[in-house]
Amino acid sequence: MTTSKLFQLFLVLLFSGLTFLSYQDEKLKLSTQAQLQLDQYANTIKQQQQWQGKGEALFDTLTQQFNFQFFQYIDTSDSGNNFTHGQLAPTEKVNLAKFFSLQSPHTQALDAGRLQVKLSNLATIDSTVARFQNVLFIIWTTFLLISVTYLLLTMRQKRSIRYISMCVENLAKLSFGAIENSRIKGEFKSIGVTFDNSKQLLKAKIDGFHKTHERLSKTAFHDPITGFGTRALFTEKLDEIGKPEHKGKGVLMVIRATELASINQMHGREAGDDYLTRIANEIKCAFNEIPQAQFYRISTADFAIVIADIAIKQATGIADALKTAFNEYQQQVGTPAIGHTGLVPYLQDSDPVSLMTLADTAVSIAQTLGPNSYHIQEKLTGGELFGESRWKVAINDLLRRKAIRFYIQPIRPCRHNVEFYRELLSRFYNSQGKLLPTATVIAMAERHGMSEELDKLIVLNTLRMLIQSPNLDGLIGINISAASATNKSFVSWLKNILSRQRQIAARLVFEVSESGMQANLSATYHFINELHSVGSRISIERFGLGFTSFKLFKEVRPDYIKLDPSYTQEITQDPHNKFFVKMIIDIARKLGIKVIATGVEKQQDKLAMEQLLIDGLQGYYISEPSPLKKEEKSLTTA
Template identity: 50%
Template sequence: MTISKSYPILLLIIFLGLFAWVYQSENNQLQLQQQQQLASFKTSLTQYQQWQGNGAELFKKLAEHYPFQFFQYVDDTDGSQNYTEGSLDNQDAPPFSSLFLIDLSHTQKLATGRLQVKLSTNQAIEIAISNTSSFGIILIASYLLLLAAFIILMSKQKVAIRYAADYISKIPDLSFSAVASSKLSGELKPIAVSLEECRTQLKTQIDKLNQENEKLHKAAYQDTVTGFATRQRFTQKLETISNPDMPQLGVMAMVKATELAQINQKKGRTAGDDYLVKVAACIRKACSKYPDAECFRVSSADFAVFIPDVMLKDAPKFLELLKSYLDEYVQVTESESVAHIGLVPYQQGTDAVNLLTIADTAVSIAQTLGPNSFHILEKLNSNEQFGDDRWKMTINDLITRRALKFYQQPIQPCRTNVEVYRELLARFYNSEGKFLPTTTVIAMAERHGMSTELDKLVVISALKMLNDNPAISANFGINICAFSAHQDLFIAWLKDMLSKHKHIASRLVFEINESGMQSNLGASHKFVREVHSVGSRVSIERFGMSFTSFKFFSEVRPDYIKLDGSYTSNIDEDSNNKFFVRMMVDVARRLGIRVIATSVERQEEKLTLEKMLVDGLQGYYIAQPQAITTTDQI
């Protein structure tokens, strides 16, 4: 039961109790007074004990001192002396006299008669009723006053509570107006303080959540590395372009950071991210003259730039500017290339898929034109594979011309009795003598089924270089793809070539990616066996990325394993990498397999790996790729 209902009831009970107490006190007092009056009457009768006169005279004498409701004198012998006055039933009783029941009857024998009386209590009862009613009126008035005061206070309290409830109910709507303390004063002051604290804290938390939400929104739609918009925004932009009801015109440039995969593999992802940041900076500077340009990072190595209200004939200005910035970056980094650009026009209603197809073809063509080249393509001339066909022709051309040049990156032995080698890095160039992105050349060769021919070119070129330059006495590693290593015809061809150059074959180490070798352990073992038969050796690169890597130790038995660069990264601090490297070194040592750590970029990594007894170290901290001279010796 609520206090608004229980309080009036409790107050009523208290006042009824007070009234009952007053009534009982008044009744007790009245009873006492009347009993005293009856006792006085009895005492006064002692002087009339020998009364023998008329009853009327006796009544007259007693009535002077006592009021009678009933009086009767009956003489024993003379009936004329009898006298009766009043009645036993009180005909003149005041209202509510029944509340005070008093019996003042008395019968007494006198000398010659009998006296029976009943004293009147009307006056005393009227006084008692008057006193009780007066007090009752006071109680009722007090009750009503207290009840009215309670109702007023409760109404005020209800207003304050309703205000607090309304305030709390508005909190989910994120309404944070200040609390009106005047409406929550007195006993409700703590609620006002609590609500104000709650408001302040919630507002602070909401502000923090809004900031976090902005960060998440930024993370979702802004690339953390480059600061460009993400693929989701790029997709939305394509949807906008494909809308035929939204007039628009412009050009879209696709920029492919073609060296990312090689940088990640050789230098690590940190260097790769730095490379992307620099490419993005070049794009941003080129776009500075186009305030409405929008830049996106579409994938790990692909960027898109939309420049509205630019005609196709004016696009070369932007491309030349971007190429100049990329060329500047090349000079700073001393690398061969940075990125390639394909540019296509767009207008409202342009099909997004077709636009991307043309742009991808334009980038593919640009990659065949040399470092940091660009190509503008308006349409595909009904040949959607134009870009791929261009690559096929380019690869055929460089195989025919044997258009490649070798760079080398040494492997540093960790002990004097360890025999290691130098890795040959093939660089391909087009008919104009401009280098092509190696990763793209290999990928396109695999797409067109020309990887085996490309591997043959690498082997033949390496044999020719070593045969023509006998002063070069080092051992060299040659990269070939796993697909070629699993082909019987290629193995037979390679064995025949090495047999013809046995003095060189013993200096060659064939490097093959572990993931490709894992696909067919039987064919991998056969390749290793045939290569060993002519004196050459085999190295498994990017080793340790598969759960079945240790199966190589027992089934394939290579001469070297080159640990994936992820194991080297921060190995001085990463206990997990230390555990795996230590385990692989232990197993490899028992089987006579040399372990080479790659992507060594810091002195701390070098010292840690040396303590773990690896056999060789390779990475930019040890030596960067460099051109081969005719006097190179190990």
């Protein structure tokens, strides 16, 4: 029950109580007056105790002082004196008089007879009713005035409350219109002021939330490096394309930045970000005249472009322009490739999963076609090989054709009494003579269990090259996978091969990644001992990233360790990094192990490493990888 109804009920009960009290008071007064009149009559009739004569005469005598409702005189000796007037039963009263019913009977024995009367109280009752009516009028008029006043005040309050409620409802709808203070009156004015202040504060906070949301949305849905949409937006776009109500056709283009991992490893993440930014800029330039193109970065190294209302022929022209731009960029940076592109046309109600399967297949095929190539995959005929399966076929093909070329990158010694080597970098090419992405070839070979065959190809071609190239002197470094180095059958094969060519074996330095070696220290120890037994040397690359790095010093004793490029790139900014590198150098020198800094891209990095008394330096600032052209010719004729 609301407060207003409770108050109305209280008023009704209060004034009903006042009415009842007034009624009781008037009734008491009436009873008192009637009793006084009855007492006066009793005194008067006592004076007529010896009355002799007719009853009518007695009635006339008493009527001068009293009004009778009923009068009856009965003479005991002479019935002729008997007299009766009025009626014993009272007359029926109307209106309020019936609430004041009062009887005043009296019986008196006289000497000559008996007198029975009922005094009439009509005049007294009428005056009592009149007074009671006046009191009722005052009471209920007051009640009415109070009720009307309260009702008016309540209506006024309700208007203010309704207005405040409307303001709150508008606030819930984030509507921040000005408050009409004239509509908020009385005690609600303070609420209006507080509400207005709260509204302003809330508006300020909401504005702040909007700004934060915009910033977070930009972060969540826009890649900070390229400015392209994120995978979440791309997924929404694919879902939109897959809806039955979607109309129109277009082309989905996926571009894979195949050299990102290598650039991050050799030059650092900042260089990797620059690489991605350059690719994004080339993509934007290629689509400069295609306003409907939508750009996304859907993974670390993958970009997607959705081009609505375009034919595959027109998209092919864009892919050609991209290939040209990528070729020019490749010549500038000297990487094996920049990116590979897959094109897939889509129609109304295309299935997103099938569309991405086609796109992945197209990119995988493009990667096997040579640097910066593209491939169009309109549909699956059943003869295509998807992603990794196609790579397995491609790796088997290059193993069969022995399709490998070597680049060489020297390591510059920092001291005259230190002997260092030149590192051979393997490059693989397809049947058309176009280079394949090296990192992808190695990763796919390991995934399909073909690392051992690939490493054997590298070792055999290196041995053949050194035998046929007597002018290529000095130590030569070869990269092999950790999977092969920890495989006893491969180590046995390698030792057997090197045992036949001990002079060449003494010139070889086998490079293996620390991350793969530290997983199996006993196998690593066996690998190093076996190669040391035939005169070869061991270099642990990407050293310093594992928790067991120092244990390698004690357990396996390699000939060289190559620090991870991250130590070089941060050597001038991070004093802790410098301290760690210095500690490695000191420990390695005591154990007779030579330490090489890799990823040297700047002069300040070179100087900082030389100040720490590093043994050797390798990086693009020292010397870029260069092809072994003469050795390639000898291999071709072999």
